[in-house]
Amino acid sequence: MHGPLRMHAARDTPSGHHDNGSDGHGFPQHHFPGHPARPRRALSAPAGSGQARYSSWSIAWLIAALILLSLTASLLAFHAPDDSQAIRDPLCEARHADGTPARPAHRLTLPYAAPAADSQAGYVTACRIDIPLSADALHGTALFIPSFIDSVAIAVNGRRVALAELYLMRNLRFATLPAFVPLPAGVLREGVNTVEIQLWARPGRRASLDRIFIGNEAALRPYFHARWFASAVLPTLVVGAGLALALVFAVLWTARPREREFGWLSAALLLGALRGSVLIPDFGLNLSDRPLWNIFVAWETTAILMFCRAVARAPRRRGEWLWAVPPLALTLVFAFGATEAVADGVIRTTMALIFVQLLAALWILGRAAVRGNQEALIVLLGLAMLFAFVVRDFVMVLFPGPNLIFLARAVYGGFLAAVTLLMILRFVRAMRELDNTSDVLRERIAATQAELHKTYGELRARREAEAIERERNRLMCDLHDGLGGDLVSMLALAESPQPRxxxxxxHARSALTDMRLIISSLEDYGGNLLLTLGTWRERADPQLRAAGLRLVWAVRDVPVLSGLGPAQILDILRILQEAVTNIIRHADARTVTIETFDTEQGTVLAISDDGTGRAATPGTSGGHGIGNMRLRARRLGAHLDITRSAQGTRVTLRLPRQFA
Known part of the structure; x- marks a missing residue:
């Protein structure tokens, strides 16, 4: 046997109930998937459109895939061998657990579903089949049962050859599985062989038995494989695909939290994978045979409903969390219910809740589709197809028959295929939009860079022209005010009747000094006041010595002054030169002291002497030297202070840390 069917070696046991050891049994997992899978809006919608546009072939492919998978699952599920190999009316009797007859033997018509009272009473249905075999048929004969509930024990000529039972705690498919038993040649004999099949079910479940096929093993095995694929392999693949897609959508939702549909779809797929994964431990309940994972389907359909709301772009409301109240209440009642009847009632209530939630999802998607939402239309088509099979499985749960075959999980694979296609289309469309946006951005950036480069070139040329113009005007003013005045005076004195x-x-010396100051101011000192003063000292020292004055140089290191350019340097040097000239002419001094130091307000340049003259004091000179010094100080944004004491005169220039 395969999958969740457990096969035990042949052993002589009483004909009554089997001993299942410590393995738990319970109500089979309820799988009613319904995961819609189309995001809310496309990333690459055309300009002027707020919705994604899908080609007709995409919708046709979706419908064709769902119909094809549904038909395939149905054909495989109901595919059976030729009726000539079927045993339809075996001789059966109902027995107590101790093997004593409960009712007289009579012939049953297969498929057969035992009365509910038999399951509650714990009866075992024992059927006897006599089959004649020739010597050639002793090898390669097999027995095939398409479906049964819950356990069958098979004996041939009085010897147990197989025990098959559904492992209900991990019944991932909510379906019966086939039983295929090759009959050992050692227990068969030529002539009539007696095959006894015992059938029983857990309390609360109705035992059922499909037709029995006995024939050539090679001829029966393909039918078993087809039934096994539809009821076991395909649902298992769907579980794996659901888990993989749940992880993918979770990553997408993490990267794009505003796309709520990714998060809800991931939650729904993850819940479905948890219910169906064989890696999840079995959790049963006290006084109940049903696994706790059954209730997960209510949470799964709640997540599906929220996903459909996101796809339909339904407005978010504060009361959305109320959708979680019904599954939470059912979970608590199911987990802590003390009786079997309570658990059964919760299961049936859960079925009703699932039905209502799927109908609500279809209604939401239908309204969105009518308004032109093509994503909602595609999800609606897939969900409607799946809903039809869910309704079919609901009917089989409520009214069980002998041939229980559930197809919703298999059809769910087609729905996952449609989801994958739509997500791939959305991803491809988003990547194309990103590529197009990237190309447009690159073109715009290149054009903007070229425009900026051109504008910067024009601006730099304009600024250079303006700077040259300003410097030319400044030089013209400096030459006119300083050097020009001295030259005019020299010319007037030379042309007078009595030259002096x-x-x-x-005047010649004054013109020469002024020209040197202008030349010195044109050098780039990088805002360093010390270099400026050092250059001035080299040229002023001989003049002071010729005047009989001693220079005391107390210049200290000061911070670099920001914005100290040629115009500012020339004003500073002219203030300094004017102060020294006044000392030479009027102070009657022997020593000149030049010092600099730094304060919190800025850098200070001080010129002091030890003379007794009064011409340097404000208001004592008939010239304009001190007025020009104050004018230049204001132009620098500096403060000029001239003080007179018994020790001499002191000129203090307080420079700002940054020039305008």
């Missing part, structure tokens, strides 16, 4: 060589020489 001393005055001409004084």
């Amino acid at each position: 060589p001393e005055e001409i020489a004084r």
Whole structure:
């Protein structure tokens, strides 16, 4: 035997109930999947459209895939051998658990479903079949039962050859599975052989037995494989695909939390995989044979409903969490219910809740589809197909018959295929949109860079022209105000009837000094005041010595002044030169001290002397030197202070840390 069917070696046991050891049994897992799988909106919707556009072949492919898989599952499930090999009316009797007859033997018509009272009483149905075999048929004969509930024990000529029972705690398919038993040649004999089949079910479940086929093993095995694929292999593949897609959609939802449909679809698929995975431990309940995982289907359909709301772009409401109240209440009652009747009632209530939730999902999708939401239309088509098979399985649960075959899980594979296609289409469309956006952005960036480069070139050329113009105007003003005035005075003195060589020489020296200051100001000192003052010292030191003055250089290191350019340097040097000139002319001093130091307000440049003259004091000079010094200080944004004491005169220039 295969899958959740357990086969035990042949052993002589009483003809009554079997001993299943410590293995648990319970109500089979309820699998009523209904996962819609189309996101809310497309990433690459055309301009002017808020919804995704799907071609007609995509919708046709979806419908064809669902119909094809549904028909395949149905054909495989109901595919049976030729009736000539079927045993339809064996001689059967109902027995007590101790093997004593409960009712007289009579012939039953297969397929057969035992009365509910027999299961409650714990009766075992024992059927006897006499089959004649020739010597050639002793090898390669097999017995095939398409479906049964819950356990069958098979004996040939009085010897037990197989025991098959559904492992209900991990019955992943909510379906009966086939039984295929090759009959050992050692227990067969030529002539009439007696095959006895004992059938029983758990309390609360009705025992059922499909037709029995006895014939050539090679001829019966393909039918077993087909039935096994439809009832076991395909649902198992669906469980694996659901788990893989749940992980993929969870990653997508993590990356795009606003796309709620990814999160809800992941939750629904994960719950379905948990119910169907053989890796999940078995959890039963006290006083109940049913596994706790049965109730997960209510949570799964709740997640499906929320997924459909996201696909239909239904507005988010504060009361959305109320959808979780019914499955939560059912879970608590199911987990802590003390009686079998309570558990049965919860299971049937869960079926009703699933039916209502799927109908609500279809209604939500239908309204969205009518409004033109093509994603909702595609999901609606798949969910409607799946819903039809869910309704069929519901009917078989409520009114069980002898041939219980559940197809919703198999059809669910087609639904997953449709989901995968739609997600791939959305991903491809999103990647195309991203590529197109990337190309457009690259083109725009390149165009913007070219425009910026052109604008920057034009702006730089304009600024250079403006800077040159400003510097030319400044030089013209400096030459006119300083050097020009001295040259005019020299020319007037030279052309006078009585030239005065001393005055001409004084103006010549003044013009030379001013020209040197202008030249010094044109050098780039990088905002370093010390370099500026050092250059001035080299040129002023000989002049001071010629005037009989000693220079005390107390210049200290000060911070670099931001914005110190040629115009600012020239103003500083002219203030310094004017102060020194006044000392030479009017102070009657012997020592000149130049010092710098840094304060919280800025850098200070101080020029002091030890003279007794009064011409350097404000208001004592008839010239404009001190007024020009104050004008230049204001232009620098600095503060000029001139003080007179018994020790001499002190000129203090407080420079800002940054020039405008």
